[in-house]
Amino acid sequence: MTILLTTLNARYAHASLGLRCLYANMAxxxxxTRIVEFVIGARAADLVERLLAHAPAIIGFGVYIWNVEEITHVVALLKRIAPHIKIVLGGPEVSHETQEQEITRLADYVITGWGDTGFVALCRQILHGPQPLMKVHAGPQPPLAELALPYAYYxxxxIRERTLYVEASRGCPFKCEFCLSALDKTAWPFETARFLAALEDLYQRGARQFKFVDRTFNLNIKTSLAILQFFLDKIEAHPEDPLYAHFELVPDHLPDALKTAILRFPPGALQFEIGxxxxxxxxxxxxSRKQDNDKACANLAWLAAHSQAHLHVDLIAGLPGEDVASFAAGFDRLWSLGVDEIQFGILKRLRGTPIIRHTDEFGLVFDPLPPYAIQATGSISFLEMQELVRFARYWDLVANSGRFANSLRILLGESPFANFMRFSRWLFANTDATHRIALERLAGLVLRYLEQELGMPQNEAALLLGRDHARRQAPEGNSGQVRQARHLAA
Known part of the structure; x- marks a missing residue:
């Protein structure tokens, strides 16, 4: 009577924290119970074959925005080939607007919200009776102290090959309407000593890459300092043994005690994702986003100037009422602060988020298929949005990659958004592509643009690209590459 826990991760390097939380609480x-993970892009028939090899009685699927279409195909095949297997769905994609989805029509049961204890309770009923009467079950939210931690099941x-996802807390007190965390009442912390003991066990087993999924890592500074001290102790005891930790920070909350701790980290040890x-x-x-912009900018500038942390900062295009000019001004302001990466995102309509209340007033038009990206608004036309999508892709290839740090300062000049948009339009006109552009070809295109469009002498442009190539061969990370380019630009 095997129970399978499965999902399709976006990449092999992503190990599913959600499946391990369920497994830890199966009592x-x-x-x-077995965990069976896949990666998106595989043939549905191959996945079904591998699932059926376990002769399962129940299969629980973790459903997310990036895998819902592929899992729908897998579930459809399973219900045709092995209809006796009970299919249980969970995850954010099926926790809202549940009755409207084809995948939930195909499945036997759906658990909305937290599944840590709800899944095992449903499995007991399926296996031992009485049989569940309802298809959709609201997952209970127990106190975190009652949940078994998942980390022993990496x-x-x-540990050897993947980034490990960990969480010191769940939930978020903020109400940003584009995010599912807007539905949370608050943030709930795991008990710090218990959590750190689990991290210690992972470290002793060889784990060196930790990605925190907490929405607001620096909300409780006492807890933040305790976790940072845990990593500092390891780094200072074994400076020859690289360690990496990723945190999501609230941008306008960076007290002096946290700054002092951050300053102690060496290059390559910290990455901050900052929205x-x-x-x-x-x-x-x-x-409904509360943010002190002046404090946020001061904190970002301080981190860029004084810390060794890699700064990955998010902007979203397509928010209700924001036009291209406003977005461009924000982009230029953010670039001037010296951050390492600007993650240029396009607004997506996650199921259940309150952002849809602005649909009529601000003319929001979303793609009906995942990932539900915005296609146009009353302030940004469809054609303008297409240009922004291409800009975002080329920005990743040229700027965020760190591969063209010297060339980038020339491409951007004094008007980063406008100048890179010009470059983006030229790239698209000369390639008709935004994906599968080989690095060698991309370097040649940058060289052509510098010479033909910006009028740079051929020998100067070639020298600039040569310096970019030499920097790519150096052991220094992207943070150093981009920051050195900023210093040159200054």
């Missing part, structure tokens, strides 16, 4: 059913291959999303105060108020 007496854990012995007959195996040796996970700015928009600098437009009217748009911020419209989407």
């Amino acid at each position: 007496e059913l854990q012995e007959q 195996d040796e291959r996970d 700015i999303q928009t600098f437009n105060p009217q748009v911020q108020a419209r989407i």
